[in-house]
Amino acid sequence: MYSEIFGGYDSNSELSVQFSEDSDTVIAKGIQFYSMCEHHMLPFFGKVHIAYSPNGRVFGISKMVRLVEKYSKRLQIQERMTRSIANEMQAQGVRGVAVLVEAEHLCMKMRGVRNDARMATSVFRGIYESREEKEAVVAMIRRPAEDI
Numbered sequence: 001m002y003s004e005i006f007g008g009y010d011s012n013s014e015l016s017v018q019f020s021e022d023s024d025t026v027i028a029k030g031i032q033f034y035s036m037c038e039h040h041m042l043p044f045f046g047k048v049h050i051a052y053s054p055n056g057r058v059f060g061i062s063k064m065v066r067l068v069e070k071y072s073k074r075l076q077i078q079e080r081m082t083r084s085i086a087n088e089m090q091a092q093g094v095r096g097v098a099v100l101v102e103a104e105h106l107c108m109k110m111r112g113v114r115n116d117a118r119m120a121t122s123v124f125r126g127i128y129e130s131r132e133e134k135e136a137v138v139a140m141i142r143r144p145a146e147d148i
């Protein structure tokens with residue numbers, strides 16, 4: 001069981017599958033994750049949204065889910081997980097990356113302050129550091145999904 005929950009330690013670079021293709025912003029929305037708070041060893045879980053601006057190559061979309069698993073399936077804090085995902089995307093030479101994470105932390109819900117507050121973290125790099133691009137990408141992420 002623990003090898004599955006903490007399987008992220010065994011992962012290598014997950015972004016090796018790429019296609020020569022250009023595109024405006026690409027978003028992997030609502031990637032479900034389950035992680036473990038390194039302070040209390042209790043779960044925190046929620047959704048990750050990753051947006052990036054390709055630089056002549058796009059990533060296999062499932063590999064972005066695998067990237068989230070790489071950093072969630074380990075002892076973590078949410079801020080570091082958010083930054084690590086952005087760092088690995090950025091290291092591939094994208095023009096920009098935005099990572100948003102929303103999560104519930106059982107260490108806060110079921111003990112201690114016993115509050116259902118949710119935590120949101122974000123990292124913006126490259127082109128998404130500008131106010132205009134940041135607002136545009138957040139709006140795209142927030143837009144409700146149409147039925148497909």
Ligand SMILES: Nc1nc2c(ncn2[C@@H]2O[C@H](COP(=O)(O)OP(=O)(O)OP(=O)(O)O)[C@@H](O)[C@H]2O)c(=O)[nH]1
Nearest residue numbers: 017018019021026058059060061062063064065066
């Ligand atoms: N960017 C993009 N990726 C796609 C699209 N359709 C399929 N893919 C991805 O293409 C990649 C192909 O990678 P492979 O490693 O050859 O396929 P696989 O072994 O089935 O990979 P997994 O789905 O990760 O198990 C996968 O990441 C797919 O999710 C698409 O329309 N756009």
